[in-house]
Amino acid sequence: MLQLEKLQLEKRETIADVINLVLGAWLFLTPWIFGFVPNTAASWNAWLSGVAIGVVALAALLAFAEWEEWINLLLGVWVAVSTWAVGFAVHATPTWVHVVTGIIVAVVAGVRLWFMHRTPPRVSA
Numbered sequence: 280m281l282q283l284e285k286l287q288l289e290k291r292e293t294i295a296d297v298i299n300l301v302l303g304a305w306l307f308l309t310p311w312i313f314g315f316v317p318n319t320a321a322s323w324n325a326w327l328s329g330v331a332i333g334v335v336a337l338a339a340l341l342a343f344a345e346w347e348e349w350i351n352l353l354l355g356v357w358v359a360v361s362t363w364a365v366g367f368a369v370h371a372t373p374t375w376v377h378v379v380t381g382i383i384v385a386v387v388a389g390v391r392l393w394f395m396h397r398t399p400p401r402v403s404a
Contacts, residue, residue: 295391296339299351302384303333306358309376320365321373328358328377332384345395348388355385 307329309315310322332354339347357364359381362374 293340295387296336296343298387299336299384300333300340302380302387303329303331303336305329306332306376306380309373309380313372313376315370315373315376318367318370318373321362321367321370321377324358324361324365324367324377325373328354328361332358345392348392348395352385352388352392355381355383355388357381358384 306325309329310318310325316322332351335347335350335354338344339351359378361381362368362377368374
């Protein structure tokens with residue numbers, strides 16, 4: 280039974296990394312999908328952040344380490360707030376793309392960290 284629980288935990292962990300890998304690719308492609316390539320700040324932020332999220336998620340899939348989830352959590356927060364930090368908040372489409380994608384990346388990484396650190400319930404007989 281312990282082996283089945285371990286397999287389910289690994290599957291849940293893999294799903295989180297695959298989701299962040301897809302979100303990284305999504306963010307990378309959004310300047311072309313939504314047509315904000317001419318907005319240099321938003322485009323470069325999407326490209327660089329998308330690559331960073333994807334690389335960290337891929338690294339977590341290949342050889343998991345807890346720091347990878349912390350990095351993706353920080354990258355998600357960065358993507359969400361970068362619209363104001365970099366200065367393209369006046370453009371609605373790239374703002375929404377960055378905020379929503381960043382929040383999802385941060386939540387997925389945060390949930391994975393929570394699952395790693397939660398303690399299983401104690402059974403008393």
